[in-house]
Amino acid sequence: MATGGGKEATAQRVLRFADVVEEPLEFLSPIGGYEKVELVPLEKAVEPLVPLLPTVQSHAYVAKQRCKKPADKLTQDESASIMLYTMSWEPLDECLYVVLNNTLRAPDRQQKLKP
Template structure:
């Protein structure tokens, strides 16, 4: 079964956290060529999960 893209994965979160699309885009931009054997989406999803969010109560 193919993995869904990061953009597809965050879509259900948009109604409660609209900025998640912007953060996902930034994460993918920083992970264009991951050297860890992961896909760009896999690497960006880890980065998105560990990013600092402002304000803090909007963290994933």
């Protein structure tokens, strides 16, 4: 995760801002049903992602270790989930942020993201 200066941190920030050009110009209907899904531990939540993101479980483990005592009144899993989403790893097109955002922008996202 890029937290300081340097080329990697700069590239990460540029990617986040430049990513806006990927936003679809057409209206996409909201995805529903997630509010009814029971919350599960982060380790279980990432299991379906392994075929798309082979290293997601190890990154989830690291995120959870870094969030043992969140100061923001979130649970460890909630805090680690946010950290996992913002982490980058190589190759960049296999990090959660990139894959999830690309999926959310897809016209067939309702089928790809079933609760």
